[in-house]
Amino acid sequence: MSEIRDFVMQQSFFNSHEHQSACAWKWEDIDHGTFWGYSWSDMETSQFPNHNTSRAEQLLALSTTGYGQAMEMAMQDILGMSYDIEKENEITQRLQQWVQERQGIDIHAHLFTERANCTAIIADVNSGIPVTTLETLTDETVPDYVRFALRLGRKGLFADSDRSEITALEETWDCSLDTLYILEQAIERYLDACKNTGKLTCLKIGLAYVRSLDIQAVDVMEAAKCYDLFRQGKTQEIRLLHDYFVHIQLRWAEAHAIPVQIHTGHLAGNHKDIRNGDPANLIPLIMQYPKVCFDLFHGSWPWGGVAASMAKEFPNVCLDLCWAWALSPWQTENTLDEWLGAVPHNKIIAFGGDSWSPFATVGYAKQARIGIANCLERHVQRGHYSQKTAEMIAQRIMSENGYAIFPGFDSSSAS
Numbered sequence: 001m002s003e004i005r006d007f008v009m010q011q012s013f014f015n016s017h018e019h020q021s022a023c024a025w026k027w028e029d030i031d032h033g034t035f036w037g038y039s040w041s042d043m044e045t046s047q048f049p050n051h052n053t054s055r056a057e058q059l060l061a062l063s064t065t066g067y068g069q070a071m072e073m074a075m076q077d078i079l080g081m082s083y084d085i086e087k088e089n090e091i092t093q094r095l096q097q098w099v100q101e102r103q104g105i106d107i108h109a110h111l112f113t114e115r116a117n118c119t120a121i122i123a124d125v126n127s128g129i130p131v132t133t134l135e136t137l138t139d140e141t142v143p144d145y146v147r148f149a150l151r152l153g154r155k156g157l158f159a160d161s162d163r164s165e166i167t168a169l170e171e172t173w174d175c176s177l178d179t180l181y182i183l184e185q186a187i188e189r190y191l192d193a194c195k196n197t198g199k200l201t202c203l204k205i206g207l208a209y210v211r212s213l214d215i216q217a218v219d220v221m222e223a224a225k226c227y228d229l230f231r232q233g234k235t236q237e238i239r240l241l242h243d244y245f246v247h248i249q250l251r252w253a254e255a256h257a258i259p260v261q262i263h264t265g266h267l268a269g270n271h272k273d274i275r276n277g278d279p280a281n282l283i284p285l286i287m288q289y290p291k292v293c294f295d296l297f298h299g300s301w302p303w304g305g306v307a308a309s310m311a312k313e314f315p316n317v318c319l320d321l322c323w324a325w326a327l328s329p330w331q332t333e334n335t336l337d338e339w340l341g342a343v344p345h346n347k348i349i350a351f352g353g354d355s356w357s358p359f360a361t362v363g364y365a366k367q368a369r370i371g372i373a374n375c376l377e378r379h380v381q382r383g384h385y386s387q388k389t390a391e392m393i394a395q396r397i398m399s400e401n402g403y404a405i406f407p408g409f410d411s412s413s414a415s
């Protein structure tokens with residue numbers, strides 16, 4: 001193993017994006033599915049229309065993708081065996097045994113801080129309801145290395161044109177949201193209260209899952225009219241409201257110096273319009289809010305070069321490889337290569353697991369370390385970077401940059 005590879009494999013991660021925060025895990029209920037991570041969507045794409053592909057054949061077909069490889073890495077790391085469709089019961093049994101042998105140990109902390117070697121995690125956890133509750137942020141089972149990304153709405157406020165989000169928000173905040181003005185005030189109160197817990201580190205916008213990122217300026221009177229119609233069930237055309245709430249969030253972020261994570265690039269799952277992930281559509285917004293730090297997610301894959309150009313052009317854009325290693329490991333190595341040459345490296349964040357399972361995160365972290373090591377090793381071998389420079393880059397992109405960009409973490413726990 002080369003010296004730089006050894007260094008990268010030992011270096012801890014600032015993990016910029018996860019969908020878990022260590023609470024509410026029932027270890028006795030976990031089964032082989034906990035290793036799957038995103039592999040289920042490659043299972044779906046491996047099935048041609050009108051073909052009757054077996055599960056075993058599908059699993060074999062995805063074993064060479066980033067998703068499949070990360071799953072294998074997690075299995076090997078934790079159970080020391082390969083995933084075998086014929087042995088799913090055995091995998092579940094061995095996993096249960098693994099848990100049994102760790103009675104009294106904080107398993108989540110063990111997986112995150114020891115196996116995946118992450119010293120900080122940003123959690124984005126609202127799935128069932130449109131906002132993360134204050135109780136979630138202050139839950140005493142949440143460890144101190146976790147801070148939260150807040151997302152308004154499941155993907156964006158009313159992104160699904162779902163009026164039930166209004167009722168859910170009214171219940172969560174215990175108030176009626178009769179007008180746009182009242183809703184705006186409630187959002188501001190909510191964000192302020194979250195910030196005051198000391199557990200909020202950034203906002204998160206996931207609108208690309210339902211539409212493109214060309215956010216327009218919106219007149220307040222028009223937005224108020226649109227909200228009234230939407231509340232009454234008289235319109236589903238609320239793109240204008242999405243735009244309005246993005247501006248509300250960016251203004252709040254600007255006033256409180258809170259970074260904003262934005263989903264760009266490929267979309268998780270299947271059958272979605274991936275054109276929505278083009279990061280170039282964000283340029284007018286990035287220019288309009290020069291004091292807001294925009295964290296572009298997922299290497300913007302397959303728009304990694306566009307994202308690089310944006311981060312080179314604008315001081316308020318940083319680049320984030322969360323989930324990217326699993327999406328396309330070799331291209332992400334090339335993307336990191338490109339970014340290191342084009343963009344000051346203090347703007348690059350090398351990893352986020354983007355997973356619902358800490359077992360899957362172990363695989364994603366290993367996969368990312370291998371990719372980072374491959375990239376830096378090439379640079380050292382070609383004489384582009386000295387060993388010392390490569391180590392400094394690894395330390396920064398894997399850990400220090402995250403602490404510098406996102407507020408509220410205790411950086412003394414980094415190593």
Ligand SMILES: [Zn+2]
Pocket residue numbers: 017019354
């Ligand atoms: Zn995510």
